[in-house]
Amino acid sequence: MTRSDRADPPTSRMVVAILSMVGFFVAFYLMAYSLGWMGSLICGISSCETVQQSSYSKIGPVPVAAIGAAGYVVLLVLAVLGLQPARRASRAIGGLLLAGAALGVAFSAYLTWLEVGVIHAWCIWCATSATIITLIFLATLPEVGRIRGRREAP
Amino acid sequence: MSSRGEKRRAERDGAASTGSGASPMRKFYWALGLVAVVGVAVVGYAVGSKRLGRVATQPVNVPGLDDMTTLVKKAQGVTMGKPGAPATIAEFGDFMCPACRDFDLTVKPELIRQFVETGKAKYIWYDFPLVSIHPNSFVAARAARCAEDQGKFWQYQNVVYRNQARWDELKSPVAELLSYGDSVGADPGKFARCVRSDAHAGLVSAEMRLATDLGLNGTPTIMVSAGSGSMPRKLEQIDFASIKAELDSLLDSIPVKAGGGR
Secondary structure, eight states: OOHHHHSOOOHHHHHHHHHHHHHHHHHHHHHHHHTTSSSOOOOTTSOHHHHHTSGGGEETTEEHHHHHHHHHHHHHHHHHHHTSGGGTTOHHHHHHHHHHHHHHHHHHHHHHHIIIIIIOOOOHHHHHHHHHHHHHHHHHTHHHHHHHHHHHOO | OHHHHHHHHHHHHHHHHHHHHHHHHHHHHHHHHHHHHHHHHHHHHHHHHTOOOOOOOSOOOOTTTTSHHHHHHHOOOEEESOTTOSEEEEEEEOTTOHHHHHIIIIIHHHHIIIIITTTSEEEEEEEOOOTTTOTTHHHHHHHHHHHHHTTOHHHHHHHHHHTHHHHTTOSOOHHHHHHHHHHTTOOHHHHHHHHTTTTTHHHHHHHHHHHHHTTOOSSSEEEEEESTTOOOEEOSOOSHHHHHHHHHHHHHHSOOOTTSOO
16 A cells, blocks of 8 residues: 555545535536526526626537536546545646636636626626635645645655 | 564554545545535426426417407517518418428518518518417427527528428427527527427417408418508419519509609
8 A cells, every 4th residue: 555545535625526516516507597498597686697698608609607517527526536545646636626726716707807897797606606616726725735745755 | 473463453554544544535425425415406496496387389368369459469470671661471371381381492582582672572470370280380480489589580480491391290399499599590598498488479379360360271371462551462372473473563553652662
């Protein structure tokens, strides 16, 4: 058994996996609306339908929510893989998780800017997703240390 | 003896280390599974509770249609061409009717080229689905009006007619009709929400009532009129030459105004 096999599973990756699962369901809900699987969104005080029916809710024929759902699935798979004994010290998975989460935060920041500055409406589910991806990004920060530690190890 | 003790200790340490790794992972998988189950339940309920009602496939009761003014107001056909064109060609059609298909794919394009595009006439489509013999025609008519919401009626009508043999005998033609929305560039989500609902059921039903009140009993029925206030005339012959002759005659009968226009 190697050292990495015996290491405790990184809690941060567990957090990333669980948050990614939650984020997937949020994005899937918005995607279901975008694809016409249901008539309206449960939205509370925000203006989800204004946001979701705007021209910015799609990139070409692809709903933005579908891109989000796919992104969360990728992060979930990476985090679960990174929890397997043989991959707990994997630099590649650490790097991919960090890069994926950073990309997600940047994309989410762009969408939030569109809501505030261009569409002039906000959507509680989009805000929830933005919060989740930010938390995921914060949870991936220990990967920096993991990558550096591995590099410095003899 | 001592070597056997060391071996036992090593086994115990191994078990402990395996245990320390397995236990948090087991808890993690339980937590992930719990989130998945709750997520499926919550999103499933949220989608299900806002799911659109049954797709309207049959005419609906529209109050007030006994009054002709209300009926004409509600039975708004789809118009192509200049609203002020001197002549009007009205078609009462059924998307499942093979004769309508042939008319719309052969005669209509020539009428449009020679009369609508030249500003001599406008073309109005009215839905008259013969639901007793064509069970899918009502939903097809609604789908076409959903396409009209996005300014794609005529393109959609063309695709639906061209593919008539593919959907007319299906038990549920909705998926097929939705795919034609994609082919004409309709927004898929908006189009699907419209088709998977009862949207435009009242409009199509009102046009069916208009057709019945006009005494029509078959499709396609072509009516022409010219000038303001003239009574539309139902044509018995609907080949291009006959309709052209009728329209030319009607246009010639309109008095020329002092300004030179009809």
